[in-house]
Amino acid sequence: MYRGRYVVGVLISLVQITVLYYIWRAIMSGGQRHAGYDWPQMQTYLLLSFLLTLVLSFGTEERVSASIRDGSVSLELLKPVHYMTLRVTELIAALFVELLSVGLCLALFVSTVLPAVPPETGSRFLLVLSFLLAVALKATIAITTGVLCFWTTNVLGLIACRQALALMLSGAMFPLQMLPDWLHTVAYALPFQSFFNTPTMIYFGRVGTADAAGLVALQGAWLIALAGMTALLLNRGFRRLDSYGG
Template sequence: MSSAFAVDRAFAVIAFKRRLAYKTQWLVGLVLGGGAMLVSMAMWRELLSGGALSGYDWDAMRAYVIIGFITATMVFGAADWQIADRILDGHVAIDLTKPVDFQRARAAEYIGSMCSTVPTVVFGVAGAWLLFDPPGPVSVTAGILTAVSLLLVFPLAFGITYLTVLVCFWTKRYLGVMWLREALLGFFSGMMIPLAFMPSWLQAIAWALPFPHFTTTPSAIYLGHVDTAGALGLLAAEAAWAAGMWFGARLIFNQAVKKVTVHGG
């Protein structure tokens, strides 16, 4: 067991160091993400200047946008193309001959790359806190549970990303699949607008998917829109989605590798 975790740690460290080698990505991520956050803050300040909307006033929205920045930076800043390329260029055929679990290795690499977004998150949140002075969590318990929700974003993001990457076994392409995933995640997670602003039927569709747990769940806990029991229920659902996608991906991978077609020169 300890040797397996040592292998996982090695893959994660390598992926982390690989991303550290491209320090410009931090700056680009900070500029793009921070710029989007500033635009969003300005927009919501004007829209909410007259009062609250669907339970969100200006104070709540400041915290909501910052949480959305954190989750968006973590999810969209991770390296998913490296996983897809292993399938598209045929390296997966070599991986199958190695005494290393393909999914665990890719999960370690993905989480290692997500950890590389921490500097961007820290600088972005620090700047937003100084500029906008958002409210703190409604309670210490809410703050702790929010942190747990954000930690669960790591396996949840890998699950969704890995499942979409596995589509490459059949599509032989990844760009369009990635765009579709990012569009669905950005909309149904609440990163673009809070789910509370959507029609009830669209909210029902969103909550039937794993996407709301990226932004809506941590922000609802942080702002006290749910009590402790409700927060624990949301965390349980978030963990269940992460576990379900992990084991579901194993089943799909086992079917996909029964016949591997390699394209290249």
């Protein structure tokens, strides 16, 4: 039954990407290019967007906060493992299952409906690194959202806010170059573009090796900053924690 639920979860992401797919298809019919992408490239772009949404999906994110919301976090604190270690191991375990399904989806898509464009980058190393960092950043954000539940029980609201911002400002809906200038600047000042924009820019060879290295370094910096902030929040959160025990 868990498998059934997981499949439904994949379908949910699939429906979301379907909207984007058909709108883009209509817009690009007649061989138009947008932000330098032609239709086959755009299809690959959306495929990447779909796959990265699947990794560390909604369910995983919600589970992270569950122990805080129901109070069982106090039991976890008694164990001789740091809270963050616990969460990170949990996320890695979920990641393996999700990577498997992402792999299956990828194979299915590429062999049937969507022929993917191969990466056009100069540096495979940077490409792989940027994807790994993107996933790590997503995991960190998931834990941060979970930790915020020390202050609010409304985890759905928090996740919805983050998802909405990430959807637009990470480039998952459309290449960030299409944003008006001021919003483009805002997007680059926020961590969301490191989730998706960085790996795709490198994938499609939109940045030179030096710029790519800079973007990857930025991902690393955000990872450290967010992890530090989460640790700080966690510390304050534990101080707020009242639990009954006996």
